[in-house]
Amino acid sequence: MDIQRISIYTPLLTGRGSSRTVLQLARGFIHREFNVNLVLANAEGELKGEIPSEARVIDFDINTQYPITLTALPKMVEYLRSDSPPVLISTTGGANVVPLVADRLVGADTQIIAKGGVESKRERIKNGDWRGLFMSTLVGWTYRWADKVVIGERNSADKFLQTAPDIRDRLHIIHQPVITDEILFKSHKPIEHQWFDSDEVPVVLAVQRLEDPKDTETLIRAFSRLRNQRDARLVILGEGNKRPALESLTTELELEDSVSMPGFVNNPYKYMRNADLFVLSSKKETLPNALIEAMACGCPVVATDSPPGGVSEILEGGKWGELVPVSSPDAMAAAMQRELCNQVEEIEDRANHYSLDRTIDLYLEAIDDVNGI
Secondary structure: OOEEEEEEEEEOOOOOOOHHHHHHHHHHHOOOOOOOEEEEEOOOOOOOHOOOOOEEEEEEOOOOOOOOHHHHHHHHHHHHHOOOOOOEEEHHHHHHHHHHHHHHHOOOOOOOEEOOOOOOOHHHHHHHOOOHHHHHHHHHHHHHHHOOOEEOOOOHHHHHHHHOHHHHHHHEEEEOOOHHHHHHHHOOOOOHHHHHHHOOOEEEEEOOOHHHHOOOHHHHHHHHHHHOOOOOEEEEEOOOOOHHHHHHHHHHHOOOOOOOEEOOOOOOOOHHOOOOOOEEEEEEEEHHHHHHHHHHHEEEEEEEEEEOOHHHOOOOOOOOHHHHHHHOOOHHHHHHHHHHHHOOOOHHHHHHHHHHHHHHHHHHHHHHHHHHO
């Protein structure tokens, strides 16, 4: 068996943090001299241009208008039969069903490591999410076929064990590979935005999709309250379907001259390096890359104490930045004012806990348990 070859599966390479995590994993294994196959349901996406040149891309070229889980299955069966990868790391919650079922159908020797879980069945029932309940049940059922299961933080792992208690002895807690030398290098690149040319007016930064779960509305309302106390500017990097509503809110609050939304950018790190404060306003987060990246760039942070608890885990209960209640503009504004005046030192040291090198070491330990690498 070719133990120097590792396959990594993810459906799509969007601009989301989870897609960046996949590319970081690929780079990490390549740096350790593994041959990496990057297996994609469809290779098109915002981060396509960031695929490492050393990686071999397996593009299923699936029409994304149809359910990917169903349409990717026959392609995965074909891939496992033809390539016989010794190790496949599947990286996306419900999509992990695809390689797990395919491996069962093929009867291959491939060792499957499933990364990520789903909400517990109890939470799905509580929220009346019957489609999600089906997916949680399906994932819990198929995960019994995984050789190892990787969850990014303890609270999520504990909840997932309610859905799939049989995987307890195969469960590894491995944080996302967030911080790399490349990120730190990019953070020192010149920044073009004129608001960063002067230190006189502090700049608050957010890097998030403009979609409902990120609750950018609360951030803008909190910033409006902050502006009643001091001069400041807000830059929001990201794109999404809430842009028209957020632009209207900015106009309503008379913030057009102090809020900038440039859209998605490939290098948000240089903004993080130069911002005076980073704010995360999400209603729900597992282990947000952007928060850790901002800390690695030395930027003070304020974040919502959102479920399932990954944000609080990163900030160690508020040690490394203020935690505020979800959807509370008043609390967020007050925390922003305090953090702009009293900044935490050595915040980069905490971010190094989520370094790529450390994550790759932990993955290799998990693979070693299965495969004898």
